[in-house]
Amino acid sequence: MSDMLLYLPDFARAMGMTLAVSLCAAAAGAVGGFMFQALCCRSPLVYWPWRAYVWLVRGTPYLAQLSVIYFGLPALGLTLSAVQAAILSLALYSAAYFGEIFRGAWLCIGRGQKEAAQAHAISAWQSFWHIQTPQALRFSLPLLGNQAILTLKESAAASIITVPELTMTTGRIVASTYGYILPYALLIASYWLLAQAISLCIGWLGRNWLSGGH
Template structure:
């Protein structure tokens, strides 16, 4: 039978793990989006070498599992003088991994903006910066919303493997409770519910973001 006392007894550990999951994912995603934009700028260069570096980075981080990348950072890092805590490794891992996907999302968003709109902005006397701020970026942000939200959700769910490198997030809490109580159902039901709440909140936020962007463009 489902033992509710396990949840009531260990809920502080669950809450602490849930908070850590939210904070780590938020930091990793924010940094990943920022680094992804920088990567896009590198890949958008007219020079061959920056473009090659961009393609190499994207292919490397999208072509290898996040778990392998985390192992290399956490256990292999000290061989190269990179000594990071489990939490710092988790944030850095999510940043590097997510940036490869977000960079490609940005690239697709900018490429889908009709060239005629950029030409029209230039004909109206807008500078390249004004064109970027008032024409390209607002449309790009609207075009990429579904992809960004989808990728964000995938990364949040993949963050569960941070428990492998002892990051004290919600999955780690569930594993610890399961080990101490010899119960499987209760801890993992709560774990599933925790991720469902996070993903639902992100999905709802994406819908609000999309509505706001559509109102901005329709002005």
């Protein structure tokens, strides 16, 4: 137990790295998924390439995608650090899932609202951004939070490319102390705390931002 106290600063740093990688990737993935899905609604030229991308990303393991970016890109002359590769791969991976969340949210909006906007001489673009999108964000917020948590958990795969996040740090501590129960208990507790923090933030947004403060 006393030995484990010496490793608490390592766990704290690992939590910070895990959170930084996960939030950067989730934010980039959410923005990318939103933008491409929005373009799909307006441009057939974007629709089919984006659908093919979503089909490919969702049909292959994230670990394989991470390996291609970290180990494969140097062959093309682009070398990324482990942290950069983890963020980029996780952002590209999560963008497909975030995009599907937004697609489902936009499909939930009744056609009658679009027709009413046309009757009031509101352009299709204005209707999309000012009428449909705010509702889509409200509909999708719980699922966006869930996907952010899934992104957090997927970040554990970054341990294979030596990103000093929670899973890699735990493995290093286990190898040093030959203890298993306490390090892995701390690992589980750390992921649980981070997931709860994300849930609380999403709940706060739902109550105060998208609901207009009501």
